[in-house]
Amino acid sequence: MDQPRPVFVDSETVVSERPRDHKAELRLWLRLLTCTTLVEDDIRSRLRARFDVTLPRFDLMAQLHKTPQGMTLGQLSSRMMVSNGNLTALVERLVDAGQIERRVSEADRRVVQVALTPSGEAAFADMAREHGDWIAGLFAGLSEAETEQLMRLLDKLKTSARSAMQAARDRTAP
Amino acid sequence: MDQPRPVFVDSETVVSERPRDHKAELRLWLRLLTCTTLVEDDIRSRLRARFDVTLPRFDLMAQLHKTPQGMTLGQLSSRMMVSNGNLTALVERLVDAGQIERRVSEADRRVVQVALTPSGEAAFADMAREHGDWIAGLFAGLSEAETEQLMRLLDKLKTSARSAMQAARDRTAP
DNA sequence: CGCGATTATTTTAAGCTTAAACTATCAGCC
DNA sequence: GGCTGATAGTTTAAGCTTAAAATAATCGCG
Secondary structure (H helix, E strand, C coil): CCCCCCCCCCCCCCCCCCCCCCHHHHHHHHHHHHHHHHHHHHHHHHHHHHHCCCHHHHHHHHHHHHCCCCEEHHHHHHHHCCCHHHHHHHHHHHHHCCCEEEEECCCCCCCEEEEECHHHHHHHHHHHHHHHHHHHHHCCCCCHHHHHHHHHHHHHHHHHHHHHHHHHHHHHCC | CCCCCCCCCCCCCCCCCCCCCCHHHHHHHHHHHHHHHHHHHHHHHHHHHHHCCCHHHHHHHHHHHHCCCCEEHHHHHHHHCCCHHHHHHHHHHHHHCCCEEEEECCCCCCCEEEEECHHHHHHHHHHHHHHHHHHHHHCCCCCHHHHHHHHHHHHHHHHHHHHHHHHHHHHHCC
């Protein structure tokens, strides 16, 4: 299987053809994805069962909780790594539910500020406590040293990915 | 235990006070999520730009590629970790696009088998080659040793999460 | 000042995703 | 043979998500 087929290396495509098969990286990526999906699905279903709240709503409230003075939609969008248009509807639903409030900035009338309401803050506090326990439970099989090591490696991966993405961008628009 | 530092339950510290603060695990989880989202979004946008295909479609085709004899929807659902109902529509679109084909099992008429068509196989082969390069590029900042280590730690995390989820299930329905 | 470029957000269309209810089929059992 | 329960998929309603186009406000610069 996968016998070393002859590869015609022209000067354009040196990086990409056969030399290495990228199998290790692909397996690592799939494993990373599996872990994330596993945790995410578990948290999603617990949030629904216990608090009748969706994961995106929880995430949004968590961001606002970290910044009590509120944030603009643009900031939220980049911190949550979701598209701008996504937030419009999500924020709308949370406003309807009385958990957050929006106000147009006076300084710049394009900007919309969003913040937790007191009731949203209280609701989030309840959820966050259990959420922390759930996460801790899911990660409980890792020792403190392993946790640290994993943190370090993921940090390195984050840096690597960002730099590869930047390089690709530079290549496209030089 | 439970060092009684005076904790004022204000909006800053709600997450972190009581029995243990779970802060390290929470940060680790957020970092894991960030890495996955970063890679996933990059791959998604490249697949769209380069092949005009969505990530879920690519993932489905990747699963079928690994199993040339085809799979049932149930197997696909559990391997892809998506809901059953999700697949119905996704498969429908790929059938319309001529990339895969469905046939009802003769042995058990509830079961639907799905497999790549020759043209789907060819299309996937093209995409997979570049996809592998992209992933390798994103992970290029990690040494071989680090890749292995990360793999090992994620494996451990996977085991930990699964066992925590099983424990929670046992607690609910004993 | 006024105009073109930029920035922040919303809108739109298409597609993805889930949970829950539903349909159809099968397997075991008397 | 005809229940009973389990299993495989589909449907439905709601919500999430994106990319791209549109709107609206601000900024920079002549």
